[in-house]
Amino acid sequence: MSDTIEQDGHGHVDVDTVQLSAELVEAASVASHDVAEYALWLGDDSLVLAQNLGWWISRAPELEEDIALGNIALDLIGHARSLLHYAGAESGRTEDDLAYWRDEPQWRSAHLFEQPNGDFAHTIARQFIAAHYLFELYSALMQSTDATLAAIAAKAVKEVDYHRDHSIQWVLRLAQGTEESRRRMITGLSDLWPFVEELFVDEPLIDRLEGVAVRPSSLQASVLSAMFPVLAEAELEVPRGFISSGGGRRGDHSENLGPLLAEMQVLARAHPGAKW
Amino acid sequence: MTIPPVPYAIAPDSAATVSAEEQQFNDLIAADSRIEPRDWMPDGYRKTLIRQISQHAHSEIIGMQPEGNWITRAPSLKRKAILLAKVQDEAGHGLYLYSAAQTLGISRDLMTDQLIAGKARYSSIFNYPSPTWADMGAIGWLVDGAAICNQVPLCRASYGPYGRAMVRICKEESFHQRQGFEILLELMKGTPAQREMAQESVNRWYWPALQMFGPPDDDSPNSAQSMAWNIKRFSNDDLRQRFVGMLVPQAEVLGVTLPDPDLRWNEEKGAYDMGEIDWTEFHEVLAGRGPANARRLQRRRDAHDEGQWVREAAAAYAAKQGVKAVA
Numbered sequence: 001m002s003d004t005i006e007q008d009g010h011g012h013v014d015v016d017t018v019q020l021s022a023e024l025v026e027a028a029s030v031a032s033h034d035v036a037e038y039a040l041w042l043g044d045d046s047l048v049l050a051q052n053l054g055w056w057i058s059r060a061p062e063l064e065e066d067i068a069l070g071n072i073a074l075d076l077i078g079h080a081r082s083l084l085h086y087a088g089a090e091s092g093r094t095e096d097d098l099a100y101w102r103d104e105p106q107w108r109s110a111h112l113f114e115q116p117n118g119d120f121a122h123t124i125a126r127q128f129i130a131a132h133y134l135f136e137l138y139s140a141l142m143q144s145t146d147a148t149l150a151a152i153a154a155k156a157v158k159e160v161d162y163h164r165d166h167s168i169q170w171v172l173r174l175a176q177g178t179e180e181s182r183r184r185m186i187t188g189l190s191d192l193w194p195f196v197e198e199l200f201v202d203e204p205l206i207d208r209l210e211g212v213a214v215r216p217s218s219l220q221a222s223v224l225s226a227m228f229p230v231l232a233e234a235e236l237e238v239p240r241g242f243i244s245s246g247g248g249r250r251g252d253h254s255e256n257l258g259p260l261l262a263e264m265q266v267l268a269r270a271h272p273g274a275k276w
Numbered sequence: 277m278t279i280p281p282v283p284y285a286i287a288p289d290s291a292a293t294v295s296a297e298e299q300q301f302n303d304l305i306a307a308d309s310r311i312e313p314r315d316w317m318p319d320g321y322r323k324t325l326i327r328q329i330s331q332h333a334h335s336e337i338i339g340m341q342p343e344g345n346w347i348t349r350a351p352s353l354k355r356k357a358i359l360l361a362k363v364q365d366e367a368g369h370g371l372y373l374y375s376a377a378q379t380l381g382i383s384r385d386l387m388t389d390q391l392i393a394g395k396a397r398y399s400s401i402f403n404y405p406s407p408t409w410a411d412m413g414a415i416g417w418l419v420d421g422a423a424i425c426n427q428v429p430l431c432r433a434s435y436g437p438y439g440r441a442m443v444r445i446c447k448e449e450s451f452h453q454r455q456g457f458e459i460l461l462e463l464m465k466g467t468p469a470q471r472e473m474a475q476e477s478v479n480r481w482y483w484p485a486l487q488m489f490g491p492p493d494d495d496s497p498n499s500a501q502s503m504a505w506n507i508k509r510f511s512n513d514d515l516r517q518r519f520v521g522m523l524v525p526q527a528e529v530l531g532v533t534l535p536d537p538d539l540r541w542n543e544e545k546g547a548y549d550m551g552e553i554d555w556t557e558f559h560e561v562l563a564g565r566g567p568a569n570a571r572r573l574q575r576r577r578d579a580h581d582e583g584q585w586v587r588e589a590a591a592a593y594a595a596k597q598g599v600k601a602v603a
Contacts, residue, residue, distance in 0.1 A: 051348060054356070057363050058344040058575065061583025062590075063337070063371050070364035077357045084353075096352045120586050176596065177589025184585070267409055268351040274467050276351040276409075276459075 035146060036090040037108070037205055038213045040098070041249055042137075043083030044109035047099060048257070049130060050076035051264050052117055061120055068166055072127070075159040082152045100268035104258050105251040111244055112195035114256045121181070121188035124170040128227070129192055131164035133199050136222045140214040149212065168230050175234035189231075190239035198246030199223070205249075305506055310436040313379040321505055324498070325435050326380050328507065330387045333373035334398035336366045337391070338572050342406035343415060351409060358455050359412060365448045372444060376437040392577040400558065401484050403566035410463055410470075410477035416456015417526070418478070418485035424449050425519045426489065434506035457526065464531045471531075478527075479535045486550075487558045489516040495555075520548050 031039060053073035060066040084095040112130060117123045138160060141153035174185040200220040206213055231238060247253070268276075294302070297316035304311055311317055340363050347363065350356035374384045390396035401419055406412070427449065430442040463474035490496055490512040502508035510518075520539070527534050538551035560566065 047353075054347040054360060057347060057360065057367075058337075058340040059579045059582075061579070061586035063367050063374075065583075065586075066340070066367040067364055067371075070360055070367070074357060074360050074364070077353060077360070081353050081357070099353055100351070120583070173590050173593040174586070177591075177593040178585065180585050181589030181592075263348050267349050271351070271467065271469060274351075274470055275465075276355050276462055 030089045031086055031146075031148070033090060034205060034208050035149070035212060036087045038209055039083045039087035039149070040108045041110075043080045043087055043098070044107050045113045045130075045134075046076040046083065047080035048107075048109040048260065049113040049126075050074075050080060051260055052113070052115075052126075053123075055117055056123070065120075069123075072163050072166065075156075075163070079152065079156045079159075082155075086148050086152070096268070100265045104253055104261060107251065107253065107257060107261070108249050109253070109257065110195070110198050110248040111246055111254045112192065112199060114248070114254045114260065115192060115195060116256050118188065118191065119184060121174055121184035122191060123188075124167055124174060125185070125188035125192040127163065128167040128171050128189075128230075129196055129199075131160050131167050132223050132227050133219065134160040135164050136219045136226065137214055140219065144213070145211040171230060171236070172234050175236050185234075186236065189236060190241065193239035194242040194244040195246070197243050198248065201246060201249070203249050305434060305504075308434075308506060310439065311434050312436045320501070322380055324502060324505070324507065325438065326377055326382050328502075329373055329377040329380070329438055330382065330390070331397050331399075333370050333377060333387065334391045334396055335402065336370035336373060338398045338402045338576065340366045340370075341572055341575055342402060342404070342568075343412060345406050346409060346412050349409070350412075355412075355459070362416075362452050362455065365452070369445045369448070372441040376435075376441045379437045388580065392573065392580050394564075394573055397562075399488060400561040400566060401488050402572060403561050403569045404480070404484055405568045408473050408477055410460065410473040411481070413456050413459030413463060413474060414477040414481040416452050416454075417460055418456075418481045418523075419488070420449055420452040420456060421522070422485045422488040422519055424453060425515050425522070429509035429515075430507075432506075432509060438507075457530070460530050460532065474530075475532055478532045482535050483553065483557075484561075486516055486520070486553055487555075489513075489519070491555065491558070517547055520550055524548060 050073040053069050053076070056069040057066055057073075060069055080099075081095050084098045088094055088098050112126065112133075115122070115126055117126075135157065138153040138157035142150050142157065144150045144153065171185065174181040176182070200216045200223075202215055202217050206215050228238065244254075268274075298318070301311065301316055301318065301321075304315070311321075343359060343366075344363050347356065347359055350359050374387060377387060378384060387396065391398070401422075406415065424446060427442055427446050431439055431446055433439045433442065460474050460478070463470040490499075493499065493511045493513045496512055499508060499511060503511075523534065524539070536551045538549065540549055541547075542549045561569070564570075
């Protein structure tokens, strides 16, 4: 088990590089209302997932995984910051205004990202689906006619490619490791699979953003056809059964989002107007 | 009468019987050169290093908890990213240090078992809780600051793998200290509630941070031998004095008060005089009666136990892949 992330340059972050990339800040035109709404979809997905993953630090099964899951969370926070920064410019709000001062119905995350960590197999199943979806999404979004979204996608796609690889390795290990790990992997995958379909639902917003946004339904084939061979190699069946009705893009969320936001926002909201 | 087993090589007692390899070791130390894993070394030297490096590794790992406690509640996305990066660095430091200790012949599994069984020590400072956000600032500024003072001289420790690991760790620790200072600076520029939060946290962490240098020199049983072996370069009291000298001007920039009414510049000495440290508290925490000892170990043990099936799966999968590769 040697996911030695520090060797590929993920392991070092200093105060300066956690600032928003200068080119993104400067190049960013002000997004229209619809583009801002779309940026919220993407930014909220990443932030909610990062918030979930952050819990694992100091609790992972192996030190290498504390580091790996931390890296993934850190990448996702970076994507979320760029996207929320862009989304907020239209209404004069900062990334932190959007992260800390919106209530649950104003969030646009899909239910997949909101699902609890569960055991390590649940977390891996969530990562497996999320990273495949994000990789195909950002690959397509690089062609967006919106220069800011295209630039954010070009940076993010390289990172989610690594997240995808990390999740694939673990799906294989858990599915083919021991009887217990296989049982847990099957449970994890079947618990998370109901949330796949929502990722591919087109909302009316998308019709107004032709060429700017990636049409969710257009991703379904590529995401599934990337995941299926891995499941086949792992000798895992594609789960059948429940399909969540979703609704995250319209502000209808799973029961998990409320507590997640309550924890994330508690300190900021105790000190309105404070800088940190 | 049974003869006890001989571990490694035992150093002879008198100079008259110094072996060639021991002479070589002594010469390397005298020349302030590096000892490498394959070199002969006295048993005591090996044991001292295993103890020190593994304690240091455990400290990094347990030290993830007081800060990990605030990742989900960090009050801005920038702070959340920095804190996550910092805690992740600590996991990385733990890994380098466990690797350095492994070169001395102890396994990572054994070190982990010693930690979760409560048999190994780690820095007592991490047995204090982190109830407020300002603790993220005070831990960075005071705890990482003290760690840097302790660790910079260790970059020249005579054991090669330890010294080299420390070079890398010290670079990252200075970023940690800087971000802690920045958190406090931002709080001190903020609202009255934020300023109060910062001062209250400094009040809680100042004395435990001074205790991180260890007992006074006349009560530090292992120091003399470690200094003779070029593992330790400065005494506990010297390092503590140096640390306080660094803190005073930084505290002025921050606008926080260091909670020691007896702290004042001594012209004659060219250094600060300071108040008495409460060593009773130090020994209490060391003996397992600190505010968070049980909680820290429980978290580590739970993570280890709950991860058991994952580690078993990875090992089983690797073994199957190995069989496939051979076939």
